[in-house]
Every structure is written in structure tokens, then in C-alpha cells.
Amino acid sequence: MTIRHSAHALLPLKIIATGTALPPQCITSAELDIRLHKPAGYVEKRSGIVHRFHATDDASHAELAAAALHDALGRHGLAPDSIDLLIFASVGSVQALPCSAVFVMKAARLRPGLAGFDINSSCVSFISAMQVAAGLLNAGTYRRIAIVSADLASRCLDWQHEESALIFGDGAACVIVECGDGTSGIAASLSETYPASSDLCEVRAGGTRCNPRTGMQDRDFLFHMQGKKLFRQASALIEGYLGRLLASAGLSLQEIATVAPHQASHLAMEHMRQRMNIAPDALVDIYRHRGNQVAASIPTALHEAVISGRFNPGQPVMLIGTAAGLTLAGMVLMP
Amino acid sequence: MTIRHSAHALLPLKIIATGTALPPQCITSAELDIRLHKPAGYVEKRSGIVHRFHATDDASHAELAAAALHDALGRHGLAPDSIDLLIFASVGSVQALPCSAVFVMKAARLRPGLAGFDINSSCVSFISAMQVAAGLLNAGTYRRIAIVSADLASRCLDWQHEESALIFGDGAACVIVECGDGTSGIAASLSETYPASSDLCEVRAGGTRCNPRTGMQDRDFLFHMQGKKLFRQASALIEGYLGRLLASAGLSLQEIATVAPHQASHLAMEHMRQRMNIAPDALVDIYRHRGNQVAASIPTALHEAVISGRFNPGQPVMLIGTAAGLTLAGMVLMP
Numbered sequence: 001m002t003i004r005h006s007a008h009a010l011l012p013l014k015i016i017a018t019g020t021a022l023p024p025q026c027i028t029s030a031e032l033d034i035r036l037h038k039p040a041g042y043v044e045k046r047s048g049i050v051h052r053f054h055a056t057d058d059a060s061h062a063e064l065a066a067a068a069l070h071d072a073l074g075r076h077g078l079a080p081d082s083i084d085l086l087i088f089a090s091v092g093s094v095q096a097l098p099c100s101a102v103f104v105m106k107a108a109r110l111r112p113g114l115a116g117f118d119i120n121s122s123c124v125s126f127i128s129a130m131q132v133a134a135g136l137l138n139a140g141t142y143r144r145i146a147i148v149s150a151d152l153a154s155r156c157l158d159w160q161h162e163e164s165a166l167i168f169g170d171g172a173a174c175v176i177v178e179c180g181d182g183t184s185g186i187a188a189s190l191s192e193t194y195p196a197s198s199d200l201c202e203v204r205a206g207g208t209r210c211n212p213r214t215g216m217q218d219r220d221f222l223f224h225m226q227g228k229k230l231f232r233q234a235s236a237l238i239e240g241y242l243g244r245l246l247a248s249a250g251l252s253l254q255e256i257a258t259v260a261p262h263q264a265s266h267l268a269m270e271h272m273r274q275r276m277n278i279a280p281d282a283l284v285d286i287y288r289h290r291g292n293q294v295a296a297s298i299p300t301a302l303h304e305a306v307i308s309g310r311f312n313p314g315q316p317v318m319l320i321g322t323a324a325g326l327t328l329a330g331m332v333l334m335p
Numbered sequence: 336m337t338i339r340h341s342a343h344a345l346l347p348l349k350i351i352a353t354g355t356a357l358p359p360q361c362i363t364s365a366e367l368d369i370r371l372h373k374p375a376g377y378v379e380k381r382s383g384i385v386h387r388f389h390a391t392d393d394a395s396h397a398e399l400a401a402a403a404l405h406d407a408l409g410r411h412g413l414a415p416d417s418i419d420l421l422i423f424a425s426v427g428s429v430q431a432l433p434c435s436a437v438f439v440m441k442a443a444r445l446r447p448g449l450a451g452f453d454i455n456s457s458c459v460s461f462i463s464a465m466q467v468a469a470g471l472l473n474a475g476t477y478r479r480i481a482i483v484s485a486d487l488a489s490r491c492l493d494w495q496h497e498e499s500a501l502i503f504g505d506g507a508a509c510v511i512v513e514c515g516d517g518t519s520g521i522a523a524s525l526s527e528t529y530p531a532s533s534d535l536c537e538v539r540a541g542g543t544r545c546n547p548r549t550g551m552q553d554r555d556f557l558f559h560m561q562g563k564k565l566f567r568q569a570s571a572l573i574e575g576y577l578g579r580l581l582a583s584a585g586l587s588l589q590e591i592a593t594v595a596p597h598q599a600s601h602l603a604m605e606h607m608r609q610r611m612n613i614a615p616d617a618l619v620d621i622y623r624h625r626g627n628q629v630a631a632s633i634p635t636a637l638h639e640a641v642i643s644g645r646f647n648p649g650q651p652v653m654l655i656g657t658a659a660g661l662t663l664a665g666m667v668l669m670p
Contacts, residue, residue, distance in 0.1 A: 011474050011475075011476070057548050057549050058549070061542070061543040061544070091431070091432055091434075092431065092542055092543050093428075093431075093455075093541065093542035093543070094542045094543055094544050095537065095538060095539050095540065095541055095542045095543075095544045095545065096426070096427065096428075096491070096538035096539075096540060096541030096542065096556075097426055097457060097536065097537050097538040097541075097558070097659050098457040098533055098536070098537065098658070098659035098660045098662070099426075099455040099456050099457050099460075099660070100455075100542070101456070101528070102457075102528055102530045102533050102659075102660045102662070103530070103533065105528060105530045106530035106531070106533060112527075112528075112529045112530070112531065113527040113528070113529065114527070114528055115525075115526040115527065115528065116456070116526075116528050117454055117455060117456035117460070117463040117526075118453075118454065118455040118456070119452055119453065119454055120428075120434040120435075120452060120453040120455070121434050121436070121451070121452035121453070122432060122433040122434050122437075125434075125452070128452040131471065131476055132467050132470065132471065134470075134474060134476075135467065135469075135470025135471040135472075135473065135474040135476060136466065136467065136470040137470075138470065138473065138474050139346050139469060139470040139473050139474070140346075141346070141466055141469075141470060141524065152543045155543050155546055155548050155549065156431070156546070156548075189476065190450075191450040191451075191452075192448040192449070192450065193436070193437055193440060193447075193448070193449055193450065193451050194447045194448065195437045195438070195440045195441035195447070196441070196447065198433055198437050198438065198441060201432070201433070202430065202432050202433060203430060203431035203432040204430050204431075205430065205431060205546075206428065206430055206431030206432075206541050206542065207396070207427055207428035207429045207430045207431065207435070207541065208396040208427050208428070208429055208430075208487045208490050209396070209429050209430045210430065211490055211491070211540075211556050212553040212556050213392050213490050213491075213556075214392050214393070214490065218547040221431075221546050221547050221548075223432070323433070324432050324433035324437075325433045325434070325437045327433070327437070
């Protein structure tokens with residue numbers, strides 16, 4: 001009864017639609033220079049970003065997610081009622097209870113009675129959700145799944161900490177998948193977590209650790225990152241990790257046509273470019289105009305690959321990212 | 336390449352171990368009578384609970400989850416390193432970033448490099464996690480998955496609101512699954528969410544809705560429930576839902592040997608007993624000595640079914656629950 005997703009066989013999965021959404025406020029680095037009392041050009045040089053988008057503090061997280069879902073449905077003429085599972089795959093939740101998928105279904109006016117749940121593996125949540133969706137579709141549990149990633153990093157930026165505050169942008173992306181006919185699918189997927197580094201990138205509030213009963217401060221709600229340490233840890237692991245991912249796909253790096261990485265930072269993108277040693281166009285780089293969109297980053301990059309003609313049958317596409325955790329995750333897709 | 340999980344075919348899944356953990360503090364209803372200045376017997380009568388367990392405010396959520404995982408491993412002599420995916424399936428998270436699975440891996444001293452993520456569908460998170468695990472195992476993505484549900488409701492009880500404060504208990508449970516040989520598995524699973532009722536049961540803080548940037552109060556961190564409305568909504572939907580779940584399994588209610596329900600409340604358990612019309616022993620009822628353990632409730636009830644000889648080959652077992660959302664979820668397992 002079981003199918004085995006061996007090293008060189010495809011696990012069937014077909015991407016039938018992609019879409020994105022951005023909040024209306026475009027924040028240029030030039031504006032931030034003024035707001036933060038810096039010389040002209042400082043923020044762009046420091047962050048590598050021309051502009052990013054930030055939601056206002058009263059904007060709805062669920063509505064941004066719903067806009068990405070409707071963008072994907074609308075671009076491909078799909079009926080909202082044709083979705084039979086909604087996976088919300090993000091870092092940030094709307095509130096502690098109920099789960100965020102409920103609020104996205106409501107904001108998107110999806111049919112009552114739909115199934116939905118949240119998946120969270122930090123900035124690589126979308127990769128976990130794609131693994132999960134492929135499993136559920138191949139088991140026949142669902143037939144058409146919408147994965148929506150939406151994050152509002154602006155709600156937890158610490159403006160006293162430039163290294164992180166300058167690099168994040170808000171956004172949402174949606175990818176709709178079916179089982180397909182088996183000609184497209186997942187050639188390999190691999191996720192590895194190294195919890196010894198869990199404090200290198202964190203937001204301490206939002207759960208059982210910091211709340212009114214245990215004691216908390218406003219700063220516990222802010223993003224804390226030890227960027228250099230995190231980068232060093234990730235760099236030490238990535239070589240071995242990449243080898244294992246490629247071996248599992250039965251492919252060499254030269255055979256990967258497109259890489260859609262997590263747009264983590266200027267430094268991370270530059271490292272990816274050097275490490276991958278692939279043609280400039282093969283690396284999806286939207287960092288300068290989006291910043292790091294947390295869990296929405298990888299599906300936004302995948303959408304960019306699709307609309308820019310870099311997601312083509314027979315040409316392997318790699319999703320890859322390092323996330324708080326520390327987690328390394330990647331997936332090789334055959335479009 | 337795909338297998339279809341038709342109405343009457345089993346999706347292979349084998350439970351190879353179960354375990355639970357409780358915090359050390361047993362809180363009797365008699366103690367609460369005194370603490371809340373009520374007449375003797377008041378809390379037990381109002382809640383239907385003799386005792387429940389509450390963690391102290393400095394106790395670690397991840398350590399409780401890790402204890403349930405080690406209980407499951409230890410009872411069945413399984414090596415921790417044999418797990419290749421950890422799914423944390425709970426309502427409450429440890430903190431906003433990174434995901435909680437990271438902290439459970441760390442607390443449980445699992446091997447670095449393990450895969451993990453969180454799944455949240457409110458109080459029925461465990462049912463979603465079982466669906467997901469079956470998909471991943473049948474796709475061959477993983478071979479042995481540990482699902483851990485752990486919730487500390489005590490961190491968000493509103494002691495001014497008896498209806499909810501008196502019914503919750505903390506706890507954790509773990510179920511370890513493999514694909515198996517196909518003789519055991521999922522005969523049906525069904526999840527339906529009705530988001531119009533999302534505000535009937537909620538904790539508003541913990542995400543993008545209520546935080547220092549958007550404005551928040553201590554009460555936003557507390558559990559809010561409109562119990563009667565929620566019960567009425569759930570009761571109106573459950574008949575139709577149960578019919579759909581059984582039809583999908585190709586079974587009648589009389590053929591279900593054991594029901595392991597979400598131990599939601601005294602009223603909900605009584606309704607389940609009447610509605611199900613099954614032998615008293617066939618309904619797993621641990622509510623009087625646990626209370627409502629949120630997402631840990633269903634896997635704790637399943638563990639109880641296993642250790643009390645009510646999970647036997649060839650005898651269908653139903654997991655079922657209603658959750659904040661409003662979500663109805665259920666699963667028929669063939670042990």
C-alpha cells in the first residue's frame with residue numbers, strides 16, 4: 001500500500017497557482033535615513049535594501065494572508081470553493097487561540113466547513129507545509145491545498161537594534177497545490193534543526209515563557225538576533241547540509257536550474273550567490289525590494305520564479321533557507 | 336504513483352508507543368473551594384472535576400512535553416535517536432520564535448539535526464497531526480514520527496470567570512507512529528471549521544492582534560469562552576458531522592468499539608455519552624481526574640484507551656472533538 005519516496009523518485013506534487021500580497025505602505029531606505037537621523041544612503045548601504053513594505057499597526061494579518069490567497073486564485077481562475085484544505089504556514093500567529101487558519105478562512109470568505117490548520121517551522125515554514133501537503137495529497141486525504149504564508153515582522157522590530165530592524169519587510173504569499181499526474185513533484189526535501197542555537201534569533205513573548213503570569217517586558221515582544229553568530233553557525237552547517245539534500249535528489253548543483261532561497265539578509269544572499277556558483281539569473285533575488293519577509297519570503301521567491309519564467313518542466317528548482325532554530329531546510333522541486 | 340484513501344480503504348498508520356506527563360501539582364476541587372471562598376463541594380459540582388494538575392508559573396512547557404515523549408519511548412524501549420520527525424501539536428507555543436518543536440527537541444536531548452515543526456488546529460491539533468503524519472509516512476518522507484501535544488492552560492486562566500477557570504488542567508501526551516504493514520491505519524478523518532464562531536472561545540494576545548505595538552491589556556492573555564453559545568453551535572453541527580465521518584469510514588456508530596473524545600467539559604462529556612449511545616466502558620472518560628487538557632486531551636485519552644485494553648486490532652477507535660474555531664474534527668482508527 002505504501003509508496004516510497006526513494007532517493008531518485010519524484011513524490012508527486014503540482015503547483016497550480018501562486019500569488020502574493022503586500023501591505024500598501026512602501027518604506028524606502030531613504031525615508032528611514034531621515035526617520036532614524038542617519039546620513040543619506042546609510043540604511044540602504046547597511047541593509048542592502050532599496051525599499052520594503054510595512055503594514056500599519058492597525059492592519060489585519062489575516063486580511064493580508066487572504067489577499068495573497070485571492071491573488072493566487074484570481075491569476076489562475078480558480079474557484080475559492082475548490083480548495084479543500086488551507087494551511088497557514090507562518091512564524092507569526094494572529095492570536096494564541098484559535099489557530100490563524102481560522103482567521104484567514106474568515107477574511108478570505110472561504111466556505112464554512114473547510115479544513116485548516118497552522119504549520120510553523122520558523123522562516124522555513126513553507127518548506128514544511130509543502131512536504132506536508134505532498135503527503136496529504138498522495139494519501140488522498142485532500143485534493144487541492146492552499147498554503148498561505150504571511151508575516152508582519154514590523155510588529156516586533158526593535159528600532160534600537162539596526163542589524164535586525166532595517167532588514168525586515170511584511171508580506172504574504174500563497175501557493176496552491178494538487179497531486180498532479182506524477183510528472184512534477186518533490187525530488188528531495190530535508191529539514192535539520194540544531195536547537196543549541198535557539199537563542200540566536202528569537203521573540204521571547206507570545207507563548208508560555210513570557211506572559212503576565214510568568215512576568216514579561218515590552219522588549220520580550222521584539223525580535224532579538226545575534227546576526228554574526230547565527231551566520232557563522234549556519235555557514236558551518238550549510239556545506240554538509242547541501243550535500244545531503246542534493247544526494248537525496250540524485251542531482252548535482254550544476255543541474256539545479258533555479259534557486260529560490262529565503263531572502264534572509266544582504267550577507268546571506270551574497271553568500272548564497274558565491275556558494276551556489278550559478279548564473280546570476282538562476283538565483284531568485286528580490287531582497288532589495290522586499291527585505292526579509294520571514295516565512296512569506298520563500299513562497300514569494302517561488303512566485304517570482306514562476307512569473308519570471310524560471311519554473312519550467314524538467315528543470316529542477318531548489319527552495320532553501322536557514323531559520324531561527326537553528327533550522328536548515330530545503331526542497332528540490334521538479335516543476 | 337498515488338494511493339487513494341477511498342471511503343473504505345485504510346490509510347496505513349501504526350501507533351507503536353504512547354505516553355503522557357503531568358506537572359507535579361495536583362489541584363483538588365476541595366482546595367479550589369477554599370482558594371475561591373466557595374462552600375465545600377462547589378467547585379466539584381460546578382466543574383465535574385475531582386482534581387486536575389497545574390504547572391507552577393516557572394515550570395517549563397518544553398520539559399513537560401519532553402517528559403511525555405520520554406514516557407512513550409521508555410514504555411516501549413524505543414531509542415530517542417530512532418525518531419526522525421518531531422511534530423509539536425498544541426495550542427500554546429513556548430514563544431513566538433523559533434517554533435516550539437525546537438524547544439522540545441532541546442529539552443528532550445534529541446539528536447541535533449532532527450526535523451521538527453509545530454501544527455496547530457486548536458484543541459484538535461493532535462487529529463491534524465495524525466493526518467499529517469500518515470501522509471508523510473506513506474510518502475516515505477519520514478519513517479518514525481513522534482507527535483507531542485502539551486498545553487499549560489493554567490498560564491491563561493481567568494479566575495474571575497468560573498465557567499472556564501475551573502475546567503482546565505495542564506498536561507502532555509505523546510504518540511509515536513510508523514507506517515506499519517497496512518493492517519492498521521486511518522479508516523477516515525474529517526476536519527471542518529466554521530469561522531463565524533471564532534470569537535466564542537479565544538485568547539486574543541500572543542500574536543499580531545494584541546501586542547505592545549497594537550495595544551494590549553493583561554486580560555488579552557486570558558482565556559475567554561462563551562460556553563453556552565459554543566456548546567449550542569457545536570451541538571447544531573455535530574449530528575451532520577458525525578454522519579459524514581462515519582460514512583467516510585464505511586462504519587456505523589455501533590461498529591465503533593472505543594471513542595476517545597476531547598475531554599472538553601462535564602456538559603460535553605455527558606452529551607457525548609448520550610449522543611454516542613455506547614457501552615459506558617467504550618467511552619474513554621478521564622475528565623474527572625484531568626479536566627480539559629486542551630490539545631493534550633485527545634492523545635491523553637488515546638493513551639488511556641491503549642493502557643486500559645480498549646485499543647485492539649480489528650476494533651475501530653474514534654477520536655473526536657470540537658475546538659475553538661469553531662472546528663469539529665474526528666478520525667476513525669483501525670488499531
